[in-house]
Amino acid sequence: MADYTLETEEGRREALRRMLTIREFDSTAGDYFADGEIPGFVHLYIGEEAVGVGACAALEPDDYIASTHRGHGHCIAKGLDPQLMMAELFGKQDGYCNGKGGSMHIADVDAGMLGANGIVGAGPPLATGAALSIDYDDREQVAVGFLGDGAVAQGQVHEAINLAATWDLPAVFVVENNRYGEGTPVEEQHNVDDLSDTAGAYDIPGVTVDGMDVTAVAEAVEEARKRARSGDGPTIVEAETYRYRGHYEGDEQPYRDEDEIEKWKEQDPIDRFSDLLIDRGELTEEELEEMRSEIEAEIEEAIEYAQDAPLPDPSEAYEDMFAEMPPEIERFASQARADGGSLGGDRR
Amino acid sequence: MTAQAEIERAEETETMTVREAIRMALREELQRDEDVYLMGEDVGKFGGVLEVTGGLWEEFGDERVRDTPISEAGFIGAATGAAATGTRPVAELMFSDFMGVSMEQIMNQMAKMRYMFGGKTGMPVTVRTTEGGGMGAASQHSGTVHAWIAHFPGLKAVAPGTAAAAKGLTKAAVRSNDPVFVFENKMIYEQQGEVPTDEEFTVPLGEAAVEREGEDVTVVATQRLVGESLQTADSLSDDVSVEVIDVRSLYPLDTETIADSVRKTGRLVVADESPLSYGVHAEIVSRVQEEAFFSLDAPIQRIGTPDTHMPFSPPLEQEVLPDGDDVREAIELIT
Ligand SMILES: Cc1ncc(C[n+]2csc(CCOP(=O)(O)OP(=O)(O)O)c2C)c(N)n1
Numbered sequence: 001m002a003d004y005t006l007e008t009e010e011g012r013r014e015a016l017r018r019m020l021t022i023r024e025f026d027s028t029a030g031d032y033f034a035d036g037e038i039p040g041f042v043h044l045y046i047g048e049e050a051v052g053v054g055a056c057a058a059l060e061p062d063d064y065i066a067s068t069h070r071g072h073g074h075c076i077a078k079g080l081d082p083q084l085m086m087a088e089l090f091g092k093q094d095g096y097c098n099g100k101g102g103s104m105h106i107a108d109v110d111a112g113m114l115g116a117n118g119i120v121g122a123g124p125p126l127a128t129g130a131a132l133s134i135d136y137d138d139r140e141q142v143a144v145g146f147l148g149d150g151a152v153a154q155g156q157v158h159e160a161i162n163l164a165a166t167w168d169l170p171a172v173f174v175v176e177n178n179r180y181g182e183g184t185p186v187e188e189q190h191n192v193d194d195l196s197d198t199a200g201a202y203d204i205p206g207v208t209v210d211g212m213d214v215t216a217v218a219e220a221v222e223e224a225r226k227r228a229r230s231g232d233g234p235t236i237v238e239a240e241t242y243r244y245r246g247h248y249e250g251d252e253q254p255y256r257d258e259d260e261i262e263k264w265k266e267q268d269p270i271d272r273f274s275d276l277l278i279d280r281g282e283l284t285e286e287e288l289e290e291m292r293s294e295i296e297a298e299i300e301e302a303i304e305y306a307q308d309a310p311l312p313d314p315s316e317a318y319e320d321m322f323a324e325m326p327p328e329i330e331r332f333a334s335q336a337r338a339d340g341g342s343l344g345g346d347r348r
Numbered sequence: 349m350t351a352q353a354e355i356e357r358a359e360e361t362e363t364m365t366v367r368e369a370i371r372m373a374l375r376e377e378l379q380r381d382e383d384v385y386l387m388g389e390d391v392g393k394f395g396g397v398l399e400v401t402g403g404l405w406e407e408f409g410d411e412r413v414r415d416t417p418i419s420e421a422g423f424i425g426a427a428t429g430a431a432a433t434g435t436r437p438v439a440e441l442m443f444s445d446f447m448g449v450s451m452e453q454i455m456n457q458m459a460k461m462r463y464m465f466g467g468k469t470g471m472p473v474t475v476r477t478t479e480g481g482g483m484g485a486a487s488q489h490s491g492t493v494h495a496w497i498a499h500f501p502g503l504k505a506v507a508p509g510t511a512a513a514a515k516g517l518t519k520a521a522v523r524s525n526d527p528v529f530v531f532e533n534k535m536i537y538e539q540q541g542e543v544p545t546d547e548e549f550t551v552p553l554g555e556a557a558v559e560r561e562g563e564d565v566t567v568v569a570t571q572r573l574v575g576e577s578l579q580t581a582d583s584l585s586d587d588v589s590v591e592v593i594d595v596r597s598l599y600p601l602d603t604e605t606i607a608d609s610v611r612k613t614g615r616l617v618v619a620d621e622s623p624l625s626y627g628v629h630a631e632i633v634s635r636v637q638e639e640a641f642f643s644l645d646a647p648i649q650r651i652g653t654p655d656t657h658m659p660f661s662p663p664l665e666q667e668v669l670p671d672g673d674d675v676r677e678a679i680e681l682i683t
Pocket of ligand 1: 068069070118119120121147148149150151152176178180181182247
């Protein structure tokens with residue numbers, strides 16, 4: 001059984017909870033980034049929650065996903081722990097990657113999360129590879145590669161989908177069309193109207209769904225999962241969505257105006273879904289508020305956890321390069337251990 | 349250890365070509381471990397453009413010997429994703445010159461995933477590829493790019509100079525839980541040598557082999573230049589005693605064996621077909637000066653491709669392609 005499915009009341013609540021968690025996690029991360037507590041780049045998923053959560057609701061816990069640079073939402077949708085994620089954003093030893101990955105590389109392969117990715121379009125080949133392992137071992141899983149509208153133009157994305165299609169691998173490619181690649185509108189990057197039209201080139205199904213509607217995304221990915229599992233190969237699911245924030249935190253967004261953003265907010269995926277559940281009598285306003293405050297507390301705890309967590313020892317910089325550490329690195333590692341890590345890494 | 353000792357320790361050996369040795373390694377590893385499979389362009393029915401995988405498709409079938417589309421980024425990326433998720437792909441990149449096409453997946457995914465993820469993935473992938481000039485194949489099919497990979501953190505690189513090394517290193521690469529690139533010089537596929545037939549024979553990553561012992565000068569060579577250096581050493585044996593080392597593993601590199609030899613001989617020639625600037629030669633020279641500077645009795649000499657591409661026309665190709673004569677000249681210059 002999936003962790004959560006939109007087919008049960010309990011599952012729908014869980015989906016809503018995860019969407020709310022993503023929004024709270026990301027807006028909080030945005031605040032702490034603005035305060036200078038989080039280093040590096042941060043790309044927020046706010047506005048796109050229905051895509052990650054809808055897609056993951058259609059998956060089994062041991063299915064794989066390969067993510068993008070905008071990966072926090074995928075992580076939470078897949079069930080990763082916000083505390084460990086936040087600790088990773090803060091560069092702490094207890095983060096998912098022991099502080100070596102940061103926002104753009106959060107991963108937990110055992111949990112089916114093949115990593116956020118700093119390279120646009122690099123996730124789909126990895127998803128195809130995971131689908132290859134699944135197929136090779138006759139396992140009952142699928143692999144989902146997430147990619148942005150901009151990434152659809154990347155050569156390796158084409159190669160990955162072509163390979164998965166040619167070999168009928170159990171893969172699904174979810175295109176998150178949030179209308180922009182950094183500051184360039186989707187129309188200026190592609191000559192097709194629907195990005196799912198590219199599926200025709202591989203003779204696989206391509207569908208475009210309302211990416212502000214978690215149910216629509218889940219249904220499309222579920223269909224794609226079924227097809228993948230029955231040996232018929234991949235599907236391209238394009239979800240039309242929108243990011244409310246800048247490309248990265250601090251982006252001044254000269255390329256779009258406030259009216260456009262406000263218009264999309266009328267379709268807010270969380271409001272739409274919670275309204276639906278309330279209309280159906282599955283949820284009350286009070287319960288929703290309660291859920292929100294629980295999540296706020298949870299994310300606040302994640303922040304405290306991240307702030308209190310220890311920074312990595314400098315000698316950790318030499319760990320995890322290889323399964324078997326070569327002498328070239330061992331000399332630095334042992335030196336750093338001996339010095340308590342005070343030596344820089346640029347000395348032989 | 350000396351190569352002779354390695355061969356002598358093996359209970360049984362057979363004479364075979366480098367090509368056959370690699371094929372034997374692949375066959376044995378496919379038999380030994382169900383998780384291992386081969387993939388690449390025309391590796392199956394066609395048997396590999398340079399015939400290394402010939403017969404394996406017939407023996408192991410479509411699942412284990414997979415023909416890919418002509419899609420280096422796609423299948424090297426897929427091999428990377430597959431290695432992270434429980435299987436052990438061995439990918440063939442037809443010519444190393446095509447590596448650039450797949451370089452994103454190699455440098456940013458394969459090499460970095462374990463590290464970036466704080467150890468949360470393994471990466472047991474092997475990439476086999478062919479290198480080298482000498483075939484009149486011109487610039488886009490004759491490159492020697494192993495320094496790129498040896499230089500790039502997170503990747504291991506090996507480059508056998510003998511048939512035994514070819515078998516042992518290929519097997520060690522397939523068994524390694526790290527990404528290992530096997531650089532096969534295509535001009536030595538027909539070169540013969542004694543190869544241990546033991547299925548457990550491997551050459552550990554990071555161990556060079558003394559192929560010939562000598563007293564006066566050390567030649568540290570790779571790939572085709574190992575054989576050429578051995579011939580040169582024989583031809584000079586009346587005048588000078590040359591020790592020849594097959595580097596075998598470029599990263600990790602066996603500094604100790606090389607430095608020990610230089611401590612004994614006091615003279616060093618480094619012979620590797622890659623372009624001379626900023627590469628394998630420089631690395632070996634640096635390590636020797638760090639470890640054995642005071643043992644040096646003469647300037648170190650480097651033999652390689654003089655920072656050109658491999659030209660097409662035979663006289664041009666012969667001009668730039670390093671060989672045993674270049675090694676001889678270098679030895680004569682410093683002894
Ligand atoms: C190969 C590569 N080129 C460029 C970049 C810089 N970059 C980071 S995100 C981005 C835009 C990606 O757009 P899209 O795929 O639509 O995803 P979105 O940001 O909209 O989620 C670019 C150009 C990169 N990280 N990798």
